[in-house]
Amino acid sequence: MKRPLSASRRTPINHSYGTCDRTCAKLLIYPSELKHEDITASLGLEPTEAHNNGDEIPTIRGTMRVAKVTFWLLSSENYVVSKDVRAHLDWLLERLSNSHDALRDLQQTHEVKMSVDCPWWSRGGHGGPALWPEQMRQLAELNLECSFEVQFYPDDDETDD
Template sequence: MYAVPPVPCKRTYAILRIYPGDLDPTEVTQRLGLEPTLCQWQGKLRHPGKPVHIASLNGWFLSSKDAVDSSDSRQHIDWILQQLAPRAKALRELQTMGARTDLFCFWESIDGRSGPVLSPQQMQKIADLQLDCGYEVLVRSGR
């Protein structure tokens, strides 16, 4: 499936993040026809039951964390891209309305070396969807 073998990691996941401005996150759900993993509303608690943090922005999030059982970050990204493929037009409409959208990935090293990999096909699909792609990479040495 991929030209390069997977880079082993301790854990990884990907999140589609949509910050729709003044648009209510439930409207994002309706427009995409896709249930989010999490929503936040400006001025409300971000995560009820967790330490108090008031959301400064409306947000709509779709995470691969509990949907994909793999330590290959490319599979997590593919899952997000598969969810978006039939909804590309709706995503573009949200972007045209001013929604900020990106793909954010988390990757934690096993041995303090290496890093995540994207395939050329994934890079093309991410670009076609006009998504920025960011990573949080944790690399801890055994020292």
């Protein structure tokens, strides 16, 4: 009897992923001429953050600035408690499970740019995220590229004084 293909994988899901400080998965949509409300209506999903070109938006410092682009974001940050990026991607892909046709329509009929971005902060200056074929297959079916922004920070005792 053959064992399941998943048994050959080197990296099981690990929510405490030892080499990761934190991570998340984000669907970023830049809808060109459309408003972010149009993206919300098309996908039937509420974004975790959105603004239109010309909106006044708060900065980290508490001041206001004018948005230069229209932006729609759905992020797993604050929704998934895991240091394994696969758990974050699974959350995001589950949210998009009923939006395949809407995503394709946006990709084919409008000058929309979209991608999945996965920031990944290393705990000790080494390691990296892993994806399974299931996540890669779902991303491909949605025609979504996936990028990783990997940050390596030195241990506290290695910083210069």
